[in-house]
Amino acid sequence: xxxxYQFNKTEDPKGLTAALWHHKIAHQVVFNKGHNELWxxxxxxxxxxxxxxxxxxxxxxxxxxxxxxxxxxxxMSSNQRLxxxxxxxxVTTGLLLLTVLVAVITQLGSDLTMVGYFSISxxxxxxxxxxxxxxxxxxxxxxxxxxxxxxxxxxxxxxxxFNTLWVWDIGSKLERILGSIVWxxxxxxxxxxxxxxxxxxxxxxLFGGLSGVVYGLIGFAWLMPxxxxxxxxxxxxxxxxxxxxxxxxxYTPFPEMLGLGSIANTAHTxxxxxxxxxxxxxxxxxxxxxx
Numbered sequence: 001x002x003x004x005y006q007f008n009k010t011e012d013p014k015g016l017t018a019a020l021w022h023h024k025i026a027h028q029v030v031f032n033k034g035h036n037e038l039w040x041x042x043x044x045x046x047x048x049x050x051x052x053x054x055x056x057x058x059x060x061x062x063x064x065x066x067x068x069x070x071x072x073x074x075x076m077s078s079n080q081r082l083x084x085x086x087x088x089x090x091v092t093t094g095l096l097l098l099t100v101l102v103a104v105i106t107q108l109g110s111d112l113t114m115v116g117y118f119s120i121s122x123x124x125x126x127x128x129x130x131x132x133x134x135x136x137x138x139x140x141x142x143x144x145x146x147x148x149x150x151x152x153x154x155x156x157x158x159x160x161x162f163n164t165l166w167v168w169d170i171g172s173k174l175e176r177i178l179g180s181i182v183w184x185x186x187x188x189x190x191x192x193x194x195x196x197x198x199x200x201x202x203x204x205x206l207f208g209g210l211s212g213v214v215y216g217l218i219g220f221a222w223l224m225p226x227x228x229x230x231x232x233x234x235x236x237x238x239x240x241x242x243x244x245x246x247x248x249x250x251y252t253p254f255p256e257m258l259g260l261g262s263i264a265n266t267a268h269t270x271x272x273x274x275x276x277x278x279x280x281x282x283x284x285x286x287x288x289x290x291x
Contacts, residue, residue, distance in 0.1 A: 013038065025049060106118065108157070108160070112125060113125075120147065120149075120196070120199045120205050147196060151195065151209065163210035163211055163213075166214045173232075174186075178282075189278065191216075198212070212264070212274075215268045220276070247265070
């Protein structure tokens with residue numbers, strides 16, 4: 001996503017954004033450091049944006065006809081609004097749909113036979129006992145998807161609801177800013193690193209969830225505005241404190257006392273560190289573009 005304009009506190013962006021949507025210019029207005037900021041998806045549309053902004057600054061009323069001609073969000077049906085949101089973040093949407101599908105297939109982890117197709121290590125069930133294969137078997141069998149697939153496993157309704165809501169809230173915003181390809185690469189790297197290290201450190205392959213990805217997205221989204229003040233603020237300080245505190249609580253018996261089960265703490269920690277590292281890499285690679 002590309003920064004275009006910082007609105008004055010007295011300027012209302014609603015009329016301008018209505019005209020932008022009418023001209024099919026994908027954009028986002030974010031609140032950052034006391035000001036609204038306009039960001040667009042496609043820099044090739046910048047001339048059209050500047051032309052509309054010029055009209056808007058000279059006489060906002062000239063955009064009224066454009067505003068009335070386009071179907072505003074209030075006139076759109078709920079299905080249309082939902083579809084438009086999904087269309088702006090297709091990979092995030094696909095990931096969440098796939099997660100829900102895996103939850104249905106595995107019956108939220110209760111069907112161990114189906115879970116075995118997604119766990120990081122294959123296993124057999126014989127005489128009431130579970131026998132796990134060494135991680136080398138993953139390479140020998142060419143089942144490389146297992147390094148990512150544990151992120152799709154969830155073991156309770158609360159588990160999947162918590163993770164999918166945060167992935168949608170943060171992930172969809174990041175996908176619009178970064179683009180689907182860069183966002184996808186980042187999610188894969190975060191998921192694989194958190195899954196592999198969780199398995200290597202714990203030695204137990206029956207774990208899963210998008211929590212590592214959630215922490216990675218949070219780390220990335222929190223760090224970027226610190227590295228670049230023109231980057232939109234997605235994670236507030238209060239929210240970051242909450243997730244860090246919850247990360248610490250995960251290392252205590254408290255979650256199990258609440259009936260949340262055992263938490264894959266290593267995956268959370270590695271996910272957060274991976275997101276921070278990817279933030280540094282992305283900033284270094286793109287700092288000229290945002291300077």
